Every structure is written in structure tokens, then in C-alpha cells.
Amino acid sequence: MDGRLKYRGIEARRRDAPPIVKKMQLEILEKLAEARDPEQLREKALEAIEIYRGYARRLILGDISIEDLAITQVLSMDPDDYAVEVRQAVAARHLERAGIRIVPGQAITYVIAGASGLSKAVPIQLIEEGSYSLEPYLTMLEKAAYTMITPILESLRAR
Numbered sequence: 001m002d003g004r005l006k007y008r009g010i011e012a013r014r015r016d017a018p019p020i021v022k023k024m025q026l027e028i029l030e031k032l033a034e035a036r037d038p039e040q041l042r043e044k045a046l047e048a049i050e051i052y053r054g055y056a057r058r059l060i061l062g063d064i065s066i067e068d069l070a071i072t073q074v075l076s077m078d079p080d081d082y083a084v085e086v087r088q089a090v091a092a093r094h095l096e097r098a099g100i101r102i103v104p105g106q107a108i109t110y111v112i113a114g115a116s117g118l119s120k121a122v123p124i125q126l127i128e129e130g131s132y133s134l135e136p137y138l139t140m141l142e143k144a145a146y147t148m149i150t151p152i153l154e155s156l157r158a159r
Contacts, residue, residue, distance in 0.1 A: 011144040020068040020137065021144045024055045028148045045152045052145035059137055062130050069132050070124050072109045075102065087112065087121035095123050112136045 010025055011017040028048040035041035058064055071087070079092035079102055091110035092102045102108070112133045114120030120133060 010147055011140070016071055016073050017144075018069050018071050018137070018140065020055060020059070020064060021140050023068070024052060024141060025144050025148060027051050028145065032148070032152070041152055045149050048149050049145070052141060052149075055141050056138055059141065060134065066111055066124060066127055066129055066132070069111045069137060070109050071111070071121075072107050074107050075104050077104050078102075091121040091123045094121075094126055098123075098126060100125075 011021050028051050031048050031051060032041065032044050035044045073088040075088055075092055079089040079096065082089040087110060088108045091108045092106075095108070096102050109124045110121040111124055111127045112120060113122045113127060113131050114133055122131075
């Protein structure tokens with residue numbers, strides 16, 4: 001009623017979602033909020049698909065800053081104590097090898113880089129501009145767009 005958007009249960013609310021995903025979802029939300037009736041909502045959902053495609057295109061073309069790809073997660077334990085190879089621990093071990101002391105509870109910011117997404121989490125301090133892994137980020141964008149658009153299109157199709 002006051003023009004502000006309130007959102008829950010989407011990637012834009014998650015602290016570990018990269019800014020590119022958050023920006024895209026908020027842009028989609030703003031587009032959907034323009035609708036005044038179900039027919040307009042369908043049109044706005046189709047326009048939202050174009051917003052997703054624009055972000056995917058920019059990602060593919062390398063027209064995205066490293067900061068927009070950065071993922072921040074907090075270490076719950078020492079990087080060497082993780083039984084599973086999680087990205088934040090991989091990035092933390094990179095930092096330790098670079099001489100930076102890492103402790104549990106510390107936030108680690110990294111970019112997914114290289115061919116193997118999980119094992120190639122590179123701390124933002126050590127990443128080179130443009131050296132990110134495309135597929136994981138495209139998947140994140142697609143999932144985030146799907147979360148927003150699919151329920152609308154499916155509900156309108158059921159009418």
C-alpha cells in the first residue's frame with residue numbers, strides 16, 4: 001500500500017546469494033509489482049523473463065563485475081575440519097596458503113572460478129577480473145528467475 005516491496009522465501013533474502021542474483025530478483029519483483037490485474041501480471045511475467053535473459057547475457061559476455069559474483073559465507077569451524085569440500089572452506093584454505101589467518105566464525109567472500117565449480121572457490125582478494133565459472137552462476141540466475149516467474153505463469157494457465 002505504501003509502495004514498498006516486502007519479500008520472503010526467495011534468493012534475494014539469502015545472505016549467501018551473490019549480488020547479481022539479488023539484483024535480478026529485485027528487478028523482477030519491481031516489474032511484477034507494476035501489474036494491476038491478472039492479465040497484466042502475465043504480461044509482466046513475460047517481461048520478467050527478458051530481465052533474466054538480460055542478466056544471463058551480461059554474465060555470458062563478461063559484462064559483470066567480480067563484486068556482483070561474490071558469495072559470502074561464514075565458517076562454522078576451522079577450514080581443515082570440514083568433512084565435505086564446501087566452497088567457503090576451499091576459499092579459506094586459499095587464504096591460509098596466502099598467509100592470511102582464518103578462524104571459525106569469520107566471513108569468507110569468494111567467487112566460483114575454473115572448470116570445477118565446487119573445488120574452485122577463489123577468495124575475492126585473489127581472483128582475477130573475468131575469471132569466473134559461468135555455469136554455476138547461470139544456474140543460480142535461472143533458479144532465481146524460475147522461483148519468481150513460474151508460479152505466476154502456472155497459476156494463470158490453470159484458469
